Amino acid sequence: MKYSLKIITAGAAWLALFASCEHKVKTVSGVDRSKIFVVDESLKPIVDQELYVYGALYKDGHPKVIYAPENNAVNMLFADSARVLLMSREMTAEENKVLKSKNISLIVNCFAIDAIALIVNQASNDTTITVSEIKKMLTGDTKTDKDIVFDNPNSGLVRYLKEFSGTKEFKQKNIYSLKSNKEVVQYVSTHPNAIGITGFSWLNDPEKDYEDAVNKVKIVSVKDDSKPSGQYFLPSQESLALKQYPLTRKLYILNFTGKMGLGMEFAAFIAGDRGQRIILKSGLLPFDIPGREVNIVKKIVQ
Template sequence: MNFIKKNAYLLVAFVICLAIVSCSQSPQKDKKEVHTILTGRLTMVVDESLEPIVEDQMIVFEHTYVDADITLKSEPEKRAVNSLLNDSVKVAVLARKLTEDERKFFEAKKIIPREARFATDGVALIANRSSNDSTVHVDDIIKKLRGEDTDLSTLVFDNPNSSTVRYLQELAGIDQLPEDGVYALSSNADVIRYVYENTHAIGVIGINWIFQPDPELKDFVEGVKILGVKNQTGSKGDDDFYKPSQTNLALGTYPLARDLYIINCQGIKGLGLGFSAFLTGERGQRIVLKSGLMPDSIPPREINIIE
């Protein structure tokens, strides 16, 4: 009897050990599947002209919060907004706010979009370094876009669906680009290459592509120059030709400035909210400052005085 009991105890002990080992080897739930403001997975769309600064922010954010996984999709503005509206993404970084109709679309779905401004960008005009052009007047840009006579050279945009096209169309009060003398390519990188190879062209791009070029674009960027822009009479910046520097963006003297927003339509306290808080917080604003754009709020500087 004692022998039987002893073997029974050993069998029970073996089963318990087997269960413990089995539990310890069971797959752990991926922390990136747990959705909070600092964990989980997020697909975010960004206006192609703003890609460099958003990519920098994403890299630092993911390095800081290792359980956060953000996939970045770069698209022209119209496609980026359509991605929001067709529900393929929930978060976007754009050079404008949502329109009233777009907000109503989300509100009808019981979602209140959260819009947060995080920087001011400049739409830059660039020319080949050997070009005689070094300045341009806003009036000439408007005339060119309206198809009127002007001495302005060929104007080249990044994409027909881009935010830069929309921005300058609104400035000129037109619905579409003229057929002659104004062309749209595929991307900001294409514009930089085109201007590098053509002395007669003036390119229209997001300034971040000049301040933070991709390694393969570095030689092309060194072969172009940023033009000074003078505003229309009666508007701020009409007294001189200004370039899109941080100082001129801060003072409002650069005529072609635009605010940048992160738009969160998740409807929950998810990773989009966390990334938005990072962008608008001190660390994100320091990244904006370092990028050459104008942060929405100037990060404080700490000065240590050694006695």
């Protein structure tokens, strides 16, 4: 099912939650809140990989993981239901002010650079688009008969697109929100007249339940036409590392526990060498690119 974004408002529910937020030790459904990780669901593919390896290496490395839209994740923090968030933004100045008033400390680690990918059906003739064309498409400043679809209206991806296009709401009738990035891929795979916007990690090594859909879509090359010598680029580790692909976002782990524990340990893991190599293998760009040791053996010919 798809919903028009103009009838869905993200709201400011977290403001009401601020007032009731108390800094105290408690459990949520019997689980220590410091062991509850709330993850923006658009980050699920890469975080799943990290958690799988982390859990295999450390017997106590099994947090309770909740995947939710970005707005919901922040709401859970201020409702005192979780103390570790993984999402594509840091806290705002207003949020930090509230945290400070509650004596809640924060440690932030950036662990990867993700790309926002535009996808179309394999039958589509669209292969390229410029940054200015994307902005006009999102703000309604250009006419198009194509359906534009992306994930949950409360997600970090939608927030990114609003900031990117400079608009507070998407009011066009041809812009729709689905429920997840997976649904975006599946929708575009069966609708030749659709343009999907999704996280790049959903297109690399997909799960079997939507692998066939990924094979029926293609990624559109994007050009930053604000640069005189701009070229069209597909998202890749190379274009991300060289800052050529224009639609990027940083991924963060935010730890509010204020103590050593599962949150701190996982943050150290995901930002460390092993965690960064998992990012590298996934196709995203590690925040701290792991080095490679090369042994050169000189053979003496007699």
